[in-house]
Amino acid sequence: MSTSERNFARRIDLTSLQLFVAVCELGSIGRAAEREFIAASAVSKRLSDLEATLGTALLYRHARGVDLTPAGESLLHHARSVLYSLEKMQGELSEYADGVRGHVRVHANISAIVQFLPEDLGVFSRAHEAIKIDLEEHLSSEVIRAVQEGAADLGVCHVAGGAGELQSLSYRHDRLALIVPEGHALAAQDAIDFVDSLAFDHVGLHTNSSIYVAMHEAALSAGRSVKLRIHVTGLDAMCRMIDNGLGIGVMPQRAFELMHNGIGRGLVSVTLNDAWAAREIRLVARDFSTLPVAARTLVNHLHAAANSADATERLAA
Numbered sequence: 001m002s003t004s005e006r007n008f009a010r011r012i013d014l015t016s017l018q019l020f021v022a023v024c025e026l027g028s029i030g031r032a033a034e035r036e037f038i039a040a041s042a043v044s045k046r047l048s049d050l051e052a053t054l055g056t057a058l059l060y061r062h063a064r065g066v067d068l069t070p071a072g073e074s075l076l077h078h079a080r081s082v083l084y085s086l087e088k089m090q091g092e093l094s095e096y097a098d099g100v101r102g103h104v105r106v107h108a109n110i111s112a113i114v115q116f117l118p119e120d121l122g123v124f125s126r127a128h129e130a131i132k133i134d135l136e137e138h139l140s141s142e143v144i145r146a147v148q149e150g151a152a153d154l155g156v157c158h159v160a161g162g163a164g165e166l167q168s169l170s171y172r173h174d175r176l177a178l179i180v181p182e183g184h185a186l187a188a189q190d191a192i193d194f195v196d197s198l199a200f201d202h203v204g205l206h207t208n209s210s211i212y213v214a215m216h217e218a219a220l221s222a223g224r225s226v227k228l229r230i231h232v233t234g235l236d237a238m239c240r241m242i243d244n245g246l247g248i249g250v251m252p253q254r255a256f257e258l259m260h261n262g263i264g265r266g267l268v269s270v271t272l273n274d275a276w277a278a279r280e281i282r283l284v285a286r287d288f289s290t291l292p293v294a295a296r297t298l299v300n301h302l303h304a305a306a307n308s309a310d311a312t313e314r315l316a317a
Contacts, residue, residue, distance in 0.1 A: 028065040102131035102294025108156035155284040168282040176277040177253040177269040191271035201229040201247035
């Protein structure tokens, strides 16, 4: 941080930012003063001082209340972000005071969450009860962005498009399969090329998901298109749609096997011959060596689980 940036940070008063946000939300200095239990004149003075510090007008003042200037709109966005971060910091630090000795923020894609993370995180949590894990599901592209921007300590996702400057470690491998109803024209096949499924309606995930992107690119390279009849947000919803005759779909083979007994018992999986159907799920971080101890402990556990799984698969083969 430069000298000018440090000086700017010292001049910004968090209480003034909080009052500014309150005035913006209520549209009135008087109503904001009532809500924050402070004199209206004191609120007005703090806002004037804030404008003087920033060197620009933030509010249009009129008889009915206030309106935001363009600079005020920009400050409101940043002020809310700062105050939210402070609230989140307070919440996390209070957990340490309550005895939680570690807090790891993990973002993962649906394939990792459905197939591998429940067992691996369960084992980890039983061995490290003092470490809290916050897990959120996102698309792979969003997972990578969250790690890049610092919103997540650790990401678990596919990085087929590259992870930029992020570091990554191998976690697990999965394979995509075509899911069809029993009795479907393709159900008797042991394995097919994906292009052979393009004559049929598909049930697919979000258009930004790694699975859909791979399907779209495969169809495009064949001069065809995917007849996507329905978009769903989860693999369980995909199975239910397929089970009710609304199309066929592509999903990880292991995820289908895990859900098969509870959802879509009338479905079968058909192996895809395509090279892109074999995928790797990786752990991503900005720098593994600089992660907090709790996060590094989790990374070591997940990486070890991956090595153990690979050894088991080689032994079975």
